[in-house]
Amino acid sequence: xSGPADRSPGGGPAERQDVPATGAASPEPAAAVVARREGGRxxxxxxxxxxxxxxxxxxxxxxxxxxxxRFAVVxxxxxxxxxxxxxxxxxxxxxxxxMRVVNMAHGSLYLLGGYLAxxxxxxxxxEETTIVPTLGGGGTDADYSLAGWIVPLVIxxxxxxxxxxxxxxxxxxxxxxxxxxxxxxxxxxxxxxxxQMLAAFGGISRDIKTPTxxxxxxxxxxxxxxxxxxxxxxxxxxxxxxxxxxxxxKRTRYGKIVRxxxxxxxxxxxxxxxxxxxxxxxxLIGAMLAGLGGVLGGTMIALAPGEDSAFxxxxxxxxxxxxxxxxxxxxxxxxxxxxxxxxxxVYLVFGDTDLTNYSILLTFALLVAVLAVRPLGLFGRxx
Amino acid sequence: MTPGAQRTAGLVLGGLALxxxxxxxxxxxxFFISVILTKALWLGVAAASLVFLSAYGGMVSLAQVxxxxxxxxxxxxxxxxxxxxxxxxxxxxAVVAAxxxxxxxxxxFGAIAARSVGIYFLMITLAFSIxxxxxxxxxxxxxxxxxxxxxxxxxxxxxxxxxxxxxxxxTLAVAVLVFLVLRYIARTPxxxxxxxxxxxxxxxxxxxxxxxxxxILAFTLAATIAAIAGVLSVWYNRRISxxxxxxxxxxxVLIIAVIGGLYRxxxxxxxxxxxxxxxxxxREWTPDVGEILGPARFNTIIGVIFLLIVLASPxxxxxxxxxxxDRLRRxxxxxxxxxxxxxxxxxx
Numbered sequence: 249x250s251g252p253a254d255r256s257p258g259g260g261p262a263e264r265q266d267v268p269a270t271g272a273a274s275p276e277p278a279a280a281v282v283a284r285r286e287g288g289r290x291x292x293x294x295x296x297x298x299x300x301x302x303x304x305x306x307x308x309x310x311x312x313x314x315x316x317x318r319f320a321v322v323x324x325x326x327x328x329x330x331x332x333x334x335x336x337x338x339x340x341x342x343x344x345x346x347m348r349v350v351n352m353a354h355g356s357l358y359l360l361g362g363y364l365a366x367x368x369x370x371x372x373x374x375e376e377t378t379i380v381p382t383l384g385g386g387g388t389d390a391d392y393s394l395a396g397w398i399v400p401l402v403i404x405x406x407x408x409x410x411x412x413x414x415x416x417x418x419x420x421x422x423x424x425x426x427x428x429x430x431x432x433x434x435x436x437x438x439x440x441x442x443x444q445m446l447a448a449f450g451g452i453s454r455d456i457k458t459p460t461x462x463x464x465x466x467x468x469x470x471x472x473x474x475x476x477x478x479x480x481x482x483x484x485x486x487x488x489x490x491x492x493x494x495x496x497x498k499r500t501r502y503g504k505i506v507r508x509x510x511x512x513x514x515x516x517x518x519x520x521x522x523x524x525x526x527x528x529x530x531x532l533i534g535a536m537l538a539g540l541g542g543v544l545g546g547t548m549i550a551l552a553p554g555e556d557s558a559f560x561x562x563x564x565x566x567x568x569x570x571x572x573x574x575x576x577x578x579x580x581x582x583x584x585x586x587x588x589x590x591x592x593x594v595y596l597v598f599g600d601t602d603l604t605n606y607s608i609l610l611t612f613a614l615l616v617a618v619l620a621v622r623p624l625g626l627f628g629r630x631x
Numbered sequence: 632m633t634p635g636a637q638r639t640a641g642l643v644l645g646g647l648a649l650x651x652x653x654x655x656x657x658x659x660x661x662f663f664i665s666v667i668l669t670k671a672l673w674l675g676v677a678a679a680s681l682v683f684l685s686a687y688g689g690m691v692s693l694a695q696v697x698x699x700x701x702x703x704x705x706x707x708x709x710x711x712x713x714x715x716x717x718x719x720x721x722x723x724x725a726v727v728a729a730x731x732x733x734x735x736x737x738x739x740f741g742a743i744a745a746r747s748v749g750i751y752f753l754m755i756t757l758a759f760s761i762x763x764x765x766x767x768x769x770x771x772x773x774x775x776x777x778x779x780x781x782x783x784x785x786x787x788x789x790x791x792x793x794x795x796x797x798x799x800x801x802t803l804a805v806a807v808l809v810f811l812v813l814r815y816i817a818r819t820p821x822x823x824x825x826x827x828x829x830x831x832x833x834x835x836x837x838x839x840x841x842x843x844x845x846x847i848l849a850f851t852l853a854a855t856i857a858a859i860a861g862v863l864s865v866w867y868n869r870r871i872s873x874x875x876x877x878x879x880x881x882x883x884v885l886i887i888a889v890i891g892g893l894y895r896x897x898x899x900x901x902x903x904x905x906x907x908x909x910x911x912x913x914r915e916w917t918p919d920v921g922e923i924l925g926p927a928r929f930n931t932i933i934g935v936i937f938l939l940i941v942l943a944s945p946x947x948x949x950x951x952x953x954x955x956x957d958r959l960r961r962x963x964x965x966x967x968x969x970x971x972x973x974x975x976x977x978x979x
Binding site for chain 1: 750754886
């Protein structure tokens with residue numbers, strides 16, 4: 249229906265009517281233009297977009313046909329990446345949807361969550377078993393029990409959740425509604441956190457170890473091997489979180505209040521509900537999701553300075569595509585971003601010319617394509 | 632204590648600053664000229680492009696560093712240098728090309744982002760800036776493996792290591808010009824309608840103004856200014872690498888604009904000077920407190936200062952200046968029918 253781009257508050261209702269797309273016969277040119285743009289006709293714009301989508305699909309199909317097994321692995325890579333993006337971005341979008349706070353420190357919370365879990369795992373759970381002379385230096389061969397991964401995860405997620413609430417209560421609560429100022433405050437916090445993390449954890453890339461008992465990979469139908477942690481744990485966690493959030497938002501009293509708060513915060517408050525408590529709850533969940541993402545990402549990819557901004561940007565792109573404040577949008581946005589990343593990293597090869605260097609341009613193109621059609625994202629609604 | 636007094640004081644202060652800036656090479660050491668003043672000036676131009684959009688258009692853009700990175704990278708690739716493409720153009724031609732390329736990209740960015748407002752605009756432009764950084768990180772054909780080094784400079788600038796004065800005066804002249812042009816544009820019909828749609832977009836649209844087009848044009852103009860800053864920055868550094876246009880740099884330019892004041896053009900240069908001074912001298916007086924604080928923890932210090940400014944005085948240092956005058960005026964009592972409220976955003 250009517251894209252937000254076409255809203256023109258000055259234009260009055262005449263423009264918004266769904267005028268049959270007869271075009272030339274319409275007495276009012278503006279209405280005709282809008283009708284033509286909104287009707288199911290093949291406008292040049294729409295033709296271009298459909299053609300582009302077709303080209304992309306054909307390209308993927310051709311590449312997939314060359315090597316189906318590789319295609320399956322690449323797709324799974326994209327899906328697991330998308331799962332991680334979703335876990336992180338869902339917290340970001342939850343906070344924004346309810347409070348209109350853009351938490352620019354979300355990436356810092358992600359990285360800090362990962363680092364805390366890493367620190368706990370290294371200092372509490374490392375059991376040196378095999379005496380391997382690590383002449384190469386650096387590589388410590390340690391075994392980890394299941395608890396050696398789960399316990400740091402739980403504690404780290406809890407700490408990050410509390411930290412999120414503290415940030416909200418101390419810095420953001422008293423200037424509600426000043427969204428730019430809140431964004432600047434969280435940027436300042438992220439600068440400080442990033443520098444402190446660099447001081448405490450160093451600049452070397454490190455990762456959280458999976459429990460030794462877990463297999464490294466699983467064999468899927470069709471002789472496809474895929475990493476156990478990526479394929480099972482991360483995907484499973486994202487599915488569980490998606491379902492959990494859906495249940496929380498759609499089926500519980502808290503979710504009802506959150507949804508009402510997204511639509512009309514003042515009314516909810518006037519009805520006698522303690523909105524501040526609801527806000528603190530949203531920040532708790534949002535920050536916990538960032539921390540959980542950090543532990544998952546720290547195990548799946550790595551922890552290093554710069555990962556904070558990488559995941560802030562991933563979250564931004566996911567919610568810009570999906571629409572700020574929409575969980576479904578975050579899922580779609582994460583899928584789009586994850587798959588585009590995965591395919592572009594591998595399939596951007598045309599004969600002898602290897603363009604995978606330029607893969608970031610496809611992410612950019614995705615962003616541009618969505619914003620050109622829907623400036624507020626796929627599921628975005630005007631504030 | 633009338634507003635006239637404040638204006639006079641501001642003009643006197645500005646004049647003094649300009650005179651001091653003009654005579655600086657006679658007064659200060661070469662080190663100070665190069666590391667503090669020249670750096671503050673090009674950072675100020677970069678921040679001015681952000682402040683212009685924010686003060687007159689109500690758009691806080693984080694894409695400025697991305698755009699100046701494009702200008703810097705274009706220049707670095709076109710002139711003779713170590714790394715990057717093998718082209719070896721005349722520096723002045725490369726300058727023009729760099730500014731044109733960056734402005735064109737800015738026009739594209741603007742066309743996409745200008746339909747969004749407020750915090751959406753901030754997020755989209757931040758995404759642009761970081762995508763530019765990732766692009767140059769990935770494409771080592773353009774950014775070299777260790778950055779592009781030893782850039783060829785135009786003869787006007789000479790060799791900044793031998794004598795920093797020519798580069799300093801060039802940067803100063805450009806900065807003053809940028810400041811005056813932006814001030815002038817703010818008073819043209821275009822600038823006035825830009826401020827109109829900053830405050831009342833719905834009314835301006837009803838009056839028949841093309842809001843989006845104005846935003847795009849303002850963004851493109853700011854992109855040109857950012858591009859100029861990009862060229863100045865590579866002249867100053869004689870090198871550019873993806874690291875110099877990373878998120879950290881994006882945030883530094885934002886910090887400069889916020890420290891100086893997001894609502895006044897002067898703020899960009901005030902903030903840049905404060906930043907350059909802090910950057911250089913805070914390392915000397917910072918006490919060592921374990922790993923938390925120390926000479927290496929400049930970002931923590933600048934982050935805390937940034938946080939304090941945002942919490943205490945959202946108008947930045949220039950806002951503080953206005954506050955002081957307001958207070959003086961109030962102490963002097965309601966004189967000539969002066970109403971106490973000052974417009975929030977400086978001159979209209």
